[in-house]
Amino acid sequence: MSMSTVDAPMGRGDRTSRWVPRGDRPAWARAIALAVIVSAGVALAGCSRKEPQPEPVRAVKLLTVGAAPLHAQLEYSAEVRARVESRLGFRVPGKIVERQAELGQHVKAGQLLAQLDxxxxxxxxxxxxxxxxxxxxxxxxxxxxxxxxxxxxxxxxxxxxxxxxxxxxxxxxxxxxxxxxxxxxxxxxxxxYTRLVADVSGVVTGIDAEPGQVVAAGTPVVRIAQDGPRDAVFSVPEDKVAQLRTGQEVTVRPWAEGAPLKGTVREVAASADPVTRTFLVKVAIEGAQVPPLGATVYVEPGALGREGIQALTLPTTALRQEGGQTAVWVYDAASGSVRSQVVRIATADGNQAVIADGLQPGMQVVATGVHVLSPGQKVTVYQPRSASPQETAAPGASAASAN
Missing domain, CATH: 1.10.287 (Helix Hairpins)
Known part of the structure; x- marks a missing residue:
């Protein structure tokens, strides 16, 4: 049994020690001793340095970069308009006392539209x-x-x-x-002249003045889309307008229902819009079932198609942003690691991004999970469970081909 000493008074100015069994110590003394031991253990544990966890080796899917034909066709959203739209107004000034025309109404030539005092x-x-x-x-x-x-x-x-x-x-x-x-x-x-009558048959597409309003001579009051041919009107950027010519055939596809219609480029604006900086193009629509005025249609100019053009493409899952630039992870088979490669995107081909610069045919890039990798990280090539022996023998081959 271990022993301890305690002091006991013997006389004035004299002290002596005697051994007391540890089991006979007070409870508060045992608690203090235990706290001291625990604090020392915690301090020693805090001073020790843990070993860093090894970086996990991730399995990645690879794509082999290669040239393939494009399949996307450029199409533009267009609006169906009348070839001739008139803005009718009174030839004399005065106060409008009555307006017979309503928006969307079909009027005939000679029909009364509005009247002045x-x-x-x-x-x-x-x-x-x-x-x-x-x-x-x-x-x-x-x-x-x-x-x-x-x-x-x-x-x-x-x-x-x-x-x-x-x-x-x-x-x-x-x-x-x-x-x-x-x-x-x-x-x-x-x-x-105080009676405004329709000079042609057509549909009222706009009302610019109401009864009680005083108008000057020539102020537009009613807009009429004349009956007759219809145009699909859309805008193209300045890098595409040079490829459009009057007389070119286009395909017009209704937005809602109906079979595609044939169209012909009738007019190409000579100058750009001062606000949007785009060029207005008018396509004459041919066919019996022409969409109604104001309907939305899709125009596919054949001259702007990219069908069959060879280009390098990648899925959007392989792209990431790095310092304001678009980059991909390129796989190095010799070291089994990945490195970052900046690329330049030219345009889109459906769900694929067309690569203009930065990659060469034959390179292998990571297809998915690009946001969890870091430069120089070791990776392994993902192999499906049902992979054939030929695929397993060639770990550097791509799982799919990126056009």
Whole structure:
């Protein structure tokens, strides 16, 4: 049995020690000793350094880079519009008192669309009619004078100069009458211009003014898409407009339902839009079942197709972003590791990215799981469980071919 010593008083200024069995120690002393031992163990454990965990060796799927034909076809979203769309307005200013046309309504030539307040023009026409009546009275009076003076001249009661003056007065009165009649016709036209009628048959596609609004002469009030041919209108970027020519055939596919239609490039804008910097292209739609106005269609220009062009492509799962650039992991069969390779993307071919620069045919790149790898990391080539002996014997071969 282990022993311990304790001090016991013997007399004034004298102390002595005696051995006490450990089992007879107080409970608080045993707790303190245990705490000291635990603290020392924790301190020793904290001072020791753990060994780092080895980096796991990941299995990756590889793709062999190779050239293959592209299959994607460029298509553009277009809107069906009328070949001719008119913006109709009044030829005289005034206040709109009535509008008969409604949005989407089909109107015929000569049908009333809107009307202005015509009271002022009617009063002007009445004033012009009064001037015509006055001028006609003056002309009739001058004609009567000429007839009377002609008889006096035959009887030699007046000179020839006097008759000539009467004839001149008649001509002046006739000219005044002609002027008044012309003014009456003009005022009559002004009154008729207060009625806005459709000059062609078509569909109302827009309303730009409402009753109670005062409009100036020529202000558009109603827009009408004339009946007749339809165009598919879309925009192309400036790097594609040079490939489009008037007369080229295109395929027009309705967005909702219906069989594809044939189309012909009818017009290519000569200048770019100042806002979007794109060029407007109009395609004449041919066929009996032409989509309605405003419908969305897809236009596939044959001149912009990439069918059969050889290019290098990769799936999007093989791409990653590195410092603002697109990169892939290239597999090094000699060292069994991967390295980062920056690539440049030209365009898209369906779900594939077309590689313009950075890779060469025959390289092996990681197809999936690119975000869990690091430069120089050791990897193994993933082999399916049902792999054939030929596939197992060639670990560097790709599981699939990237075009």
């Amino acid at each position: 015509a009271r002022d023009y009617q009063l002007s026409a009445q004033a012009a009619q009064a001037q015509v009546n006055a001028a006609r009275t003056q002309r009739d009076l001058a004609a009567a004078d000429v007839q009377r003076y002609s008889k006096l001249k035959e009887q030699s009661f007046i000179s020839g100069a006097e008759l000539e003056r009467r004839e001149a007065s008649l001509k002046a009165a006739q000219a005044s009458l002609d002027q008044a009649q012309a003014q009456l016709a003009s005022q009559g036209n002004q009154a008729s």
